[in-house]
Amino acid sequence: MINQVMKNSVEEIVRTRRSANNFNSEVKISKKEIGEMFEIAKFAPSAYNLQHANYVVVDELELKLQVKEAAYRQHKVGTASAAILVLGDMEAYTDAERIYDGMYRLGMMDELQFRQTIDFIYAAYQNPEFCKEEAIRNASLSAMQFMLIAKSKGWDTCPMIGFDPQQLRTLLNIPDRYHIVMMMTIGKEKTNHPRPRGYRKPIGEFVHFGAFSS
């Protein structure tokens, strides 16, 4: 199937992207290259365009080894070119004025529409539980987009949740308003032999038409 799919197309990237277990530790990634990937990833959708996702990129060896400690010494963190923490801003709604300011100034919304939009957003985000859910949801959308972009640029990634969030929060100076949503290791995968893909459920098991059917 893959051979029929256009090289570097979304389909090919999705089909060839694998969560990497081990990386070539000699490969470095430049801040410039990481920045270029985020310049594309930033177009991910987010609720009310609040852009809840934030990232902490750990590419320096010494700090990365401390991150590895907080990730229960997982080998892939040590060998990855960088460990990237994905954060979700639980107070993203407080940026609403700034985010909609441009549209207002450009006349794309009048003052009433502007004020109504801001008020609506503030009202929606008064529930702390919802704020946390939104942080996870929107940061995850952004992270998936980043991982596909990374693959299309030749980089392997692995999304991870196996770490001590409090230890990482202290180490990387992460304010309380940011929920630590996941970690992504990035680098060039080192594989000695082809790994079979993990089992995937047939779509009949997870796609329901019309209403839920079990």
Add this chain to the structure above:
Amino acid sequence: MINQVMKNSVEEIVRTRRSANNFNSEVKISKKEIGEMFEIAKFAPSAYNLQHANYVVVDELELKLQVKEAAYRQHKVGTASAAILVLGDMEAYTDAERIYDGMYRLGMMDELQFRQTIDFIYAAYQNPEFCKEEAIRNASLSAMQFMLIAKSKGWDTCPMIGFDPQQLRTLLNIPDRYHIVMMMTIGKEKTNHPRPRGYRKPIGEFVHFGAFSS
């Protein structure tokens, strides 16, 4: 910039994908085509490969109009070719044996490794709050992958959270174990004039190198 980017590449799809506000209501989408997109989307990563994401596809007009009611009568739900509910399975860990059974039977893990893996997964998912977070996180990863695949096949989408979850749960017969993570409308966008893209923060505001910096 877009003109320099290869057609249908991940970068081009990410750059051209926009959350649609309005759809051409005369465009139908076939179950076959939706199924083909999920055949690709199923390769999304998930924690422990538990595949938490489930989808309910509403493509029949009458039911779609009821979904529109539950979505505060948003116009785009009525005009979309389908409304797709994204669910996260809060009890996905109970599938662990079945998911790892193949690897065990193929000798890719021995009995001890198999049992340890299953026990580890069950232990990790004993916290209901974590189960919900995992449902949101992993379903969102899957949903973003689906929306990029849809765009690459010529379909526009809009992720949405503006709906009454309880009303949708009843209408679509969704069991309690599934958290309703978001809705995605899908169709062919109908635009009378080019819409400017929403403001995006410069990457210096959401990407931090080394440690968090505000």
